[in-house]
Amino acid sequence: MSVNQHTENIQELIQSVSPELRELSEYIYDHPELGHKEFLSSKAHVELLEKHGFEVEYPYLGIDTAFKAVYKGKKDGPTIAYLSEYDALPGIGHGCGHNLLGSTDTGAGIVLSKLVDEVGGTVVVLGTPAEETNGDKVTMAESGTFDDIDVAFCTHPSDGYYASGTSMAMEAIEFRFHGKTAHAAASPFEGKNALDACLNTFNNINALRQQLHPSARVHGVIKQGGEAANIIPDFTRAEFYVRAMDMPYLNELKQKVIQCAEAGALAAGCKMDWGHYEASYQNLITNKTLSEKYNENMRRLGIEMDTEEKDSMGSMDMGNVSQVVPAINPYFEISNGNSVTAHTVEFREYTKTEPAYEGMEKTIAAFTQTALDLIMDKQLLADVKAEFNSKF
Numbered sequence: 290m291s292v293n294q295h296t297e298n299i300q301e302l303i304q305s306v307s308p309e310l311r312e313l314s315e316y317i318y319d320h321p322e323l324g325h326k327e328f329l330s331s332k333a334h335v336e337l338l339e340k341h342g343f344e345v346e347y348p349y350l351g352i353d354t355a356f357k358a359v360y361k362g363k364k365d366g367p368t369i370a371y372l373s374e375y376d377a378l379p380g381i382g383h384g385c386g387h388n389l390l391g392s393t394d395t396g397a398g399i400v401l402s403k404l405v406d407e408v409g410g411t412v413v414v415l416g417t418p419a420e421e422t423n424g425d426k427v428t429m430a431e432s433g434t435f436d437d438i439d440v441a442f443c444t445h446p447s448d449g450y451y452a453s454g455t456s457m458a459m460e461a462i463e464f465r466f467h468g469k470t471a472h473a474a475a476s477p478f479e480g481k482n483a484l485d486a487c488l489n490t491f492n493n494i495n496a497l498r499q500q501l502h503p504s505a506r507v508h509g510v511i512k513q514g515g516e517a518a519n520i521i522p523d524f525t526r527a528e529f530y531v532r533a534m535d536m537p538y539l540n541e542l543k544q545k546v547i548q549c550a551e552a553g554a555l556a557a558g559c560k561m562d563w564g565h566y567e568a569s570y571q572n573l574i575t576n577k578t579l580s581e582k583y584n585e586n587m588r589r590l591g592i593e594m595d596t597e598e599k600d601s602m603g604s605m606d607m608g609n610v611s612q613v614v615p616a617i618n619p620y621f622e623i624s625n626g627n628s629v630t631a632h633t634v635e636f637r638e639y640t641k642t643e644p645a646y647e648g649m650e651k652t653i654a655a656f657t658q659t660a661l662d663l664i665m666d667k668q669l670l671a672d673v674k675a676e677f678n679s680k681f
Contacts, residue, residue: 293615295404296589299657303650306341310396311646313337315558318641321377326417328352330375330388331416334358334395338414341399349416355425356416357434360402360431366409367439367670369660371398372610374420374443374621384632385421385445386623389640393444393621397656404657412663413438417606424606427568435614437509440579440663440673443607444652446640447620448629452584453575457506457532458539459604461567462514464490464527464550468559471521480521481558484514487525489553494529495548503541506532527567537570573608574680578613578673581670582662583617584656594619615677621648 317330329568331354335347337357347356373391378384398414405412415434417426435441466487471480501507508531511590515522531546533539547563584594607618623629623645629636639645663670 296658298404299400299654302403303396303653306396306399307646307650309337310392310649313395314388314392315641317391318383318637323379324376325352325354327375330354330391331356331418334373334375334391334416337464338399339656341402341587343402344412344453344550345418345531350425350428352418352425352428352432354416354418358398358414358416359424360398360412362405362408362410364406364409366405366411366664368411368413368437369401369433369536370413370438370441370614371395371416371425371446371656371661372415372417372441372443372607375549376419376421378422378632381434381632381634382639383640384636385632385639386631386636387420389446389623389645389649390444391416393652394442395655398443400657401660404661405664408599408661408664410660418608423572425565427505427570427609428555428607430609430613438614439670440660441610441614441616442656443610443616443618444656445618445620446623446636446648447631448624448627449620449622450587450592450594450621450648452596453580453619454573454597455534455568455575456573456605457534458536458572458608458609459570460531460539460543460544461565461569462529462531462546463512463566464529464563466554466559466561467558468523470523473519473521475629476483477521481523482521483525483557483559484522486554486557486561487511487514488525489556490527490550493549493553494546497537497545501542502533504534505538506530507546508540512539524654527596530604541555541579568606570604570606570661571608571612573605573618574611575617576611576673576676578669578676579615579659580617580619582669583655583659585617586658586662587651588658589658590649590651590654597626612681615673619652621652623648
């Protein structure tokens, strides 16, 4: 079958499944669920995938709202994975558009599954909970989920069509300070002020900022600061995100931030311990060979991808995936050319518009065509893997 025939077939398949994908997205929009509580959302994805012939493991890896759906073609070939998200934000629901994100990636898996019996290969759709907090792509990357997968795709709604770029590596660190209570007016000298230790840490980190690389970020909040103004606090807790563009500098910066907390505790006569309150995210490494093929397929659909790096100052668990398998994470437009920021009510509302569904369908088309290119062009797949292997 020629490229043009495949393109026509893909478009017909997208049109046939698009009403179900819209229904899926709007159902999840109407039932926003926070990370690891996406019971209705994950079930809706699973039911649609099972309807289209996928074999589904659900729950997956002991995670109640994760799933692994597999469709194996009748001929041998590479294994292509699409990663679906469906968690919402507190207060504003799907202000990051994961209702549409998950429907797009699941839709790409369904469309490709209709073609692999002819061309060969296996399609995997992974349901990946809690991207906004404790992303389970990290768990999957560490558990060997991607050992038998050749290439992984994920996408994200946005206010434009942006090529896959970078994301920041991130550590989610909490510091716990332990002191001694005392009456703050009658006998403060008998106490050890855990709040002072916490504030010292913030001041130390602020002093450190002058020496940080311009792209690095350290930002935090005090989650527990004491019980009453007339009691010297004996326990406080602060949470920080520490971010950098790559893992070597992140590891260096992490140690400096920990030293800031150690010094803050020492100055206040307190003790400090620390840990992670969320999963740590590695930086996204876009496979450029794969990304260029995807961009080329988008160009055939009339979309010129913006190659300026998108979301490089944020962090995502797709970064961990990109460290173990060739991967891309492009963005698609939902706002008809209007500027809109994620994690807002306005962004949420755009996910139910015709421009959003147009972006969904174009992304599915390019994702499917890129997968077909990998399946049918062994040299392309070899080049993608060679690039990946050269970096790890």
